[in-house]
Amino acid sequence: xxxxDLASAVEGVQPRPWPYYTVALRVxxxxxxxxxxxxxxxxxxxxxxxxxxxxxSVFDVSEDAAGLRVELLGKVIGRGTARLAASRAGDExxxxxxxxxxxxxxxxxxxxxxxxxGVGSAALxxxxxxxxxxxxxxxxxxxxxxxxxxxxxxxFQELAEGSGGRYVTTTEDGSAGETGLITxxxxxxxxxxxxxxxxxxxxxxxxxxxxxxxxxxxVAGQAALETAMGCGYGACLGCAVTRRGGGYALCxxxxxxxxxxxVEW
Amino acid sequence: MSRIEEREPATAAxxxxxxxxxxxxxxxxxxxxxxxxxxxxxxxxxHLAALPRLGGLVTKGLxxxxxxxxxPPRICETRGGMLNSIGLQNIGIExxxxxxxxxxxxxxxxxxxxxFGTTIDEYARLxxxxxxxxxxxxVELNVSCPNVKQGGIxxxxxxxxxxxxxxxxxxxxxxxxxxxxxxxxxxxxxxGHAAREGGADILxxxxxxxxxxxxxxxxxxxxxxxxxxxxxxxxxxxxLRIVYxxxxxxxxxxxxxxxxxxxxxxxxxxxAGASAVQIGTALFRDPRTPERILDGLAERLVEEGVRSVSxxxxxxxxxxxxxxxxxxxxxxxx
Numbered sequence: 001x002x003x004x005d006l007a008s009a010v011e012g013v014q015p016r017p018w019p020y021y022t023v024a025l026r027v028x029x030x031x032x033x034x035x036x037x038x039x040x041x042x043x044x045x046x047x048x049x050x051x052x053x054x055x056x057s058v059f060d061v062s063e064d065a066a067g068l069r070v071e072l073l074g075k076v077i078g079r080g081t082a083r084l085a086a087s088r089a090g091d092e093x094x095x096x097x098x099x100x101x102x103x104x105x106x107x108x109x110x111x112x113x114x115x116x117x118g119v120g121s122a123a124l125x126x127x128x129x130x131x132x133x134x135x136x137x138x139x140x141x142x143x144x145x146x147x148x149x150x151x152x153x154x155x156f157q158e159l160a161e162g163s164g165g166r167y168v169t170t171t172e173d174g175s176a177g178e179t180g181l182i183t184x185x186x187x188x189x190x191x192x193x194x195x196x197x198x199x200x201x202x203x204x205x206x207x208x209x210x211x212x213x214x215x216x217x218x219v220a221g222q223a224a225l226e227t228a229m230g231c232g233y234g235a236c237l238g239c240a241v242t243r244r245g246g247g248y249a250l251c252x253x254x255x256x257x258x259x260x261x262x263v264e265w
Numbered sequence: 266m267s268r269i270e271e272r273e274p275a276t277a278a279x280x281x282x283x284x285x286x287x288x289x290x291x292x293x294x295x296x297x298x299x300x301x302x303x304x305x306x307x308x309x310x311x312h313l314a315a316l317p318r319l320g321g322l323v324t325k326g327l328x329x330x331x332x333x334x335x336x337p338p339r340i341c342e343t344r345g346g347m348l349n350s351i352g353l354q355n356i357g358i359e360x361x362x363x364x365x366x367x368x369x370x371x372x373x374x375x376x377x378x379x380x381f382g383t384t385i386d387e388y389a390r391l392x393x394x395x396x397x398x399x400x401x402x403x404v405e406l407n408v409s410c411p412n413v414k415q416g417g418i419x420x421x422x423x424x425x426x427x428x429x430x431x432x433x434x435x436x437x438x439x440x441x442x443x444x445x446x447x448x449x450x451x452x453x454x455x456x457g458h459a460a461r462e463g464g465a466d467i468l469x470x471x472x473x474x475x476x477x478x479x480x481x482x483x484x485x486x487x488x489x490x491x492x493x494x495x496x497x498x499x500x501x502x503x504x505l506r507i508v509y510x511x512x513x514x515x516x517x518x519x520x521x522x523x524x525x526x527x528x529x530x531x532x533x534x535x536x537a538g539a540s541a542v543q544i545g546t547a548l549f550r551d552p553r554t555p556e557r558i559l560d561g562l563a564e565r566l567v568e569e570g571v572r573s574v575s576x577x578x579x580x581x582x583x584x585x586x587x588x589x590x591x592x593x594x595x596x597x598x599x
Contacts, residue, residue: 002312005552043550048345048498052550094551096313230340230347231549233313235305237325237351238340247333248354 003099003233004030010091011069019076020119020151021085022059027070031098034058034070036105036127037224037257040097041232042072044083054081055229055252057123057201058098060155070095073122073151099232100256103222105130108138109196111165114156115141115186115210117202118149121156123224123256124201128159137164139189143182143206147175183209190217197221198260208265221260227251282566283573284559286320288518288540289466291403291441293320293375296535296574297555297562300522300545301326301379301405301445302351306365307372313552318559321375323543324361326407328380329387331357341478341487346497346524347546348478350490353381358394366400375402377443385420385433393437403440406431406465409447409472421447421472424459431463443467443520446511448500449475453507457515469520469543470511471504497546498524505537512538512579526554528561535577 011024041053059073076082087093108131114124121142131138140160144150150169157167168185169177178185183206189195190213198221200210207223214221230236232252239251242264249255249262284295298321304310307322316322334354341348356364361378369376378401380391388406395401408421408430420430427444434442444460446453448471457468473494478487504523512519521539525531526547534542547554566574 005313050342051345051497051546052342052347096552228338228340228342230349230546231552233552234309235303235552236340236349236549237302237334237354238349240334240337240339240354242336248337 003097005094005096006030007092008070008095010087010089010093012089013085013087016073016151017148020148021074021076022152023072023074023084023087025070025072025093025095026066027068027095029068031058031061031068031070034061034098034126035102036130037102037123038098038100039123039232039256040070040072040095040099041229042084043094044087050079050083052230053096053232054084055099055226055232056084057224058126059122060125060129073119073125075119075151096232100252101254103127103199103224103257105134107197107220107222108136108199109220110136111195112136112138112197112199113141113186113189113195114138114160115182115198115200115202115206116143116156117182117200117206118144119151120200120202120206120224120226121151122201124199125152125155125159127199128156132159132163135163139165139168139195141168141170141182141186143170143202144172144176146171146173150176181209182206183213186210187213190214190219193217195219199223201226204265211260211263211265214260222257223260223263224256225251225258225263226256280563280567282563282571283575284320284563284566285573286540286575286578288520289441291375291467293541295320295559295562296541297531297558298323298375298377298520298541298543299548299555300543301407303545303548306356306361306369307376308365308368310552311372314548315553315556317373319374319555320541321377321402322369323377323405324379325355326353326379326381327355327358327361327391328353328382329358329391331355331360336489338487338489340493343476343478343495343497344499346495346499347549348476348488348493348495349473350488350493352490358391362394362398366398370400376400377403377405379405379407379445381407385430388430389433389437392434392440392442396438396440401440403443403467404434404438405443405445405469406434407445407472409445409449421445421456422450424455427456428459428463431460431465435464441466443469445469445472446507447472448503448507454510454514457511457517461515461517465517467518467520468511468515469522470507471500471523474500474503496524498526500524501530505533508534508539509537509581526550526558528558528565531558531562532565532577535574536579536581538579538581540575540578
């Protein structure tokens with residue numbers, strides 16, 4: 001499906017909790033077949049700063065009598081993310097998408113692990129939904145600095161437990177779940193051969209560690225990468241990702257989802 | 266939801282105004298082109314923008330051999346623009362001619378091939394290679410990429426070397442030659458003059474402005490190469506000044522480049538002396554920027570009672586200063 005630059009209408013912005021938020025957008029039928037892991041380039045505002053659009057994973061897609069709705073999960077970090085969070089119901093936002101190459105759900109094996117760090121979870125909800133709907137039992141590992149960083153945890157918990165799997169959380173400050181990094185419970189599970197595939201999105205260090213663990217335990221996996229992006233559609237060549245074995249891939253076009261073994265971490 | 270801007274485009278034909286421009290031997294249906302390195306090789310984004318409406322399309326810079334480019338991070342946004350250090354990543358001239366150019370022939374737009382090498386001989390071989398290609402309307406020589414040592418930048422900084430380079434390219438091709446000037450020199454006009462001495466037909470101004478960005482928290486540079494090329498609205502005043510100087514001094518048609526994204530921007534560059542413009546970074550924000558500008562430009566001409574866009578070229582009103590030359594060669598120097 002080709003990406004198109006279409007208008008979307010803001011339905012509302014919800015704190016999840018602040019500084020995390022979701023933006024609900026009314027979109028065209030074009031978004032009916034979006035793949036888990038795909039993203040959109042959002043133009044929030046017409047001013048000079050931020051000048052470029054910002055990339056957001058398609059967090060969720062739902063439908064009601066009024067048509068299709070796409071939700072984006074964001075965290076207020078800089079001016080771009082703050083601008084989107086300041087959107088109001090009725091605002092029209094240019095939305096370029098869906099973009100990129102998403103997760104290969106068919107590679108999920110029989111007992112996959114989904115591993116999210118903070119707002120990286122935004123790339124994993126549609127995957128969790130797809131796995132749930134095809135009857136795959138999966139565990140969802142969700143790590144953050146504090147309980148605040150486990151945005152929309154209820155949705156992941158419902159899907160993981162609904163699939164017959166577990167919802168596992170860690171925080172560095174101990175305010176929710178096990179104290180420490182999310183890779184600790186993942187490593188224990190891999191040592192017990194609990195998983196035959198792993199999917200991850202989060203800070204680079206987390207994904208690098210997940211790749212190391214997956215390799216050490218002979219488990220295949222995929223990661224949704226995040227880089228700075230100029231255009232999102234392959235024109236600027238700015239979002240280079242170093243391939244294992246040399247050369248570069250474009251995060252926006254060849255990714256954002258890559259095989260864990262394809263990336264030079 | 267509907268596509269943004271669904272209204273009927275105010276085509277030049279419908280409004281009775283003439284958008285065509287002439288840059289020496291290069292005739293363009295309108296003065297709006299896409300800049301090198303901002304629209305790939307022209308084929309990839311046909312679903313996002315109407316290519317046949319472009320006055321011209323300048324390809325990503327091409328070299329004799331493919332180049333992988335610089336390590337990440339290659340870009341970062343800055344206030345009113347962005348820094349890039351792509352490193353001249355490209356598929357190489359042969360792959361372009363075999364795999365891309367035949368498809369570009371299908372779109373009704375002038376194709377200008379951007380070329381760069383590490384030696385005068387490489388530039389000459391590249392130009393010779395495209396000289397036979399009917400689908401190529403002109404060549405643009407990149408002598409000003411700030412991001413790689415082998416990007417030909419020394420040619421763009423030394424008038425004698427630049428004249429020598431253009432002379433060598435002139436000997437291998439009859440196609441119009443545009444030379445893309447660096448803003449990172451004391452006198453771009455002097456380099457423009459040297460390009461003309463060598464036989465250039467057109468000057469493109471400007472390439473990116475060398476800059477850098479730092480993360481105050483991590484205390485690290487934001488680009489892998491530390492320095493990069495600044496583009497976007499932030500550089501527009503620099504570009505306007507250089508276009509004004511170069512158009513007056515070098516006596517060649519100029520293509521203005523630098524932070525252009527509105528009809529006003531285009532008109533300002535034409536008034537400063539440009540005969541056409543290239544849209545770059547604005548495409549990343551909105552791939553339909555050229556279409557939007559073309560619709561608005563035709564409307565503007567009608568509104569101002571201007572019948573031909575070429576009437577605007579060099580039309581800056583300056584008290585007590587002669588109007589800049591618009592096309593005829595001039596010996597004036599700054």
